[in-house]
Amino acid sequence: MTQQELIEVDLGQRAYPIHVVAGGLDGLGLALAERFALGRVMLVTNPVVAVHHQGAALASLEAAGFEPEVIHVPDGEGCKTMQTWTDLVGRLLDARIDRVTPVIALGGGVTGDLVGFAAASVLRGVPFVQVPTTLLAMVDASVGGKTGFNTPQGKNLVGAFYQPRLVFAATHVLSTLEPAEFRCGLGEAVKHGVIRDAALVDWMEEHSAALRARDPVATAWLVRRCCEIKAEVVASDEREAGVRAILNFGHTVGHALETALGHGSLRHGEAVMLGMLVETRLAIQRGWCREPGMLARLIHLARLLQLPVHLPEAPLMHADRSFRDKLDLAVRMDKKTVRGTLSLVVPIQMGAVQLQSATAEDLVALMDLTESWENS
Numbered sequence: 481m482t483q484q485e486l487i488e489v490d491l492g493q494r495a496y497p498i499h500v501v502a503g504g505l506d507g508l509g510l511a512l513a514e515r516f517a518l519g520r521v522m523l524v525t526n527p528v529v530a531v532h533h534q535g536a537a538l539a540s541l542e543a544a545g546f547e548p549e550v551i552h553v554p555d556g557e558g559c560k561t562m563q564t565w566t567d568l569v570g571r572l573l574d575a576r577i578d579r580v581t582p583v584i585a586l587g588g589g590v591t592g593d594l595v596g597f598a599a600a601s602v603l604r605g606v607p608f609v610q611v612p613t614t615l616l617a618m619v620d621a622s623v624g625g626k627t628g629f630n631t632p633q634g635k636n637l638v639g640a641f642y643q644p645r646l647v648f649a650a651t652h653v654l655s656t657l658e659p660a661e662f663r664c665g666l667g668e669a670v671k672h673g674v675i676r677d678a679a680l681v682d683w684m685e686e687h688s689a690a691l692r693a694r695d696p697v698a699t700a701w702l703v704r705r706c707c708e709i710k711a712e713v714v715a716s717d718e719r720e721a722g723v724r725a726i727l728n729f730g731h732t733v734g735h736a737l738e739t740a741l742g743h744g745s746l747r748h749g750e751a752v753m754l755g756m757l758v759e760t761r762l763a764i765q766r767g768w769c770r771e772p773g774m775l776a777r778l779i780h781l782a783r784l785l786q787l788p789v790h791l792p793e794a795p796l797m798h799a800d801r802s803f804r805d806k807l808d809l810a811v812r813m814d815k816k817t818v819r820g821t822l823s824l825v826v827p828i829q830m831g832a833v834q835l836q837s838a839t840a841e842d843l844v845a846l847m848d849l850t851e852s853w854e855n856s
């Protein structure tokens with residue numbers, strides 16, 4: 481990959497560029513200056529990201545001639561709540577932003593989702609910019625315009641489709657990311673391969689050592705390829721009336737695990753990896769998947785990437801009726817449930833998925849995730 485590549489999300493009037501930069505945040509200000517008139521910009525981040533990257537973001541914006549102002553939101557999935565969104569909207573209004581003041585999210589998927597929904601709702605919409613700082617946000621969350629927060633009923637049940645005007649993914653910021661968080665991004669990247677690009681799965685298998693070692697060249701290549709895939713899917717179905725639903729592979733089970741265990745107790749990328757395995761298991765059991773070896777291959781890849789393939793506490797939890805009830809309710813609350821029927825994205829072969837109807841019972845029965853489940 482060259483130092484910087486531009487990928488277009490082709491959405492007509494709402495089209496926008498994704499800058500994938502094999503470098504730091506130095507070019508952020510200039511990238512913004514290509515899209516916005518100089519003036520005030522709101523930089524919203526959290527205290528963890530601020531320590532490492534707020535200075536570079538501010539310096540770049542100021543060097544380009546912007547007047548950035550900083551707002552901090554609390555960190556973590558547990559803070560992706562209505563309260564945090566309410567506080568942020570209040571802070572933006574107190575700052576007297578106007579309808580042309582860009583609001584920049586500097587952070588992972590949690591910060592991006594929350595700031596995006598605040599940008600969508602304050603003054604009925606102000607320009608929004610995504611500067612993802614986790615691998616998961618670079619390969620997935622920052623592209624496509626899904627914004628929102630969690631409620632006690634489930635993940636991401638309140639929000640809006642609201643596209644950013646620009647995404648700036650500078651892969652050097654990942655050097656400060658915890659290893660476990662980096663691995664979560666690899667989980668979402670596996671998803672892109674399974675749903676759309678078998679060659680990406682081959683590539684991840686071949687380059688698993690480089691990915692584990694966070695090799696910058698391999699990382700930048702992965703971010704670019706995943707952004708291309710996501711941009712293509714989003715461009716063909718912005719509001720998930722059809723094909724975009726395939727991006728939810730692994731998420732029905734993943735979200736149910738996150739909700740039942742309590743938001744924040746399992747990382748999103750880990751939950752999605754487990755979700756992909758369970759949903760593949762169902763697809764094989766029902767004969768929808770034409771590659772019976774696919775589950776074993778995905779488990780192998782998850783192990784290569786040091787992602788979880790079972791939950792240590794699973795046997796105890798799954799034996800507990802109230803935990804199974806929580807899982808059951810969480811699956812029923814999935815946004816893809818229409819009139820009581822859940823549309824589940826299932827793999828039919830590597831690189832191709834389809835929608836099938838499933839019930840909450842089908843899935844919960846397969847969510848035992850004990851050490852031996854993979855042999856079942």
Ligand SMILES: NC(=O)c1ccc[n+]([C@@H]2O[C@H](COP(=O)([O-])OP(=O)(O)OC[C@H]3O[C@@H](n4cnc5c(N)ncnc54)[C@H](O)[C@@H]3O)[C@@H](O)[C@H]2O)c1
Pocket residue numbers: 526528529532555556557560587588589590591593613614615616617620621622623624625626627635636653654655656657658661664748749
């Ligand atoms: N909108 C979408 O399309 C979409 C898609 C996938 C996931 N998501 C959402 O994304 C969220 C998960 O995002 P995530 O995995 O990025 O988690 P996250 O935002 O919680 O980030 C993980 C942790 O890493 C810290 N961090 C971020 N960047 C860092 C850096 N460069 N250096 C050091 N620490 C850093 C964060 O502050 C946080 O503590 C979930 O809420 C999920 O629902 C949204």
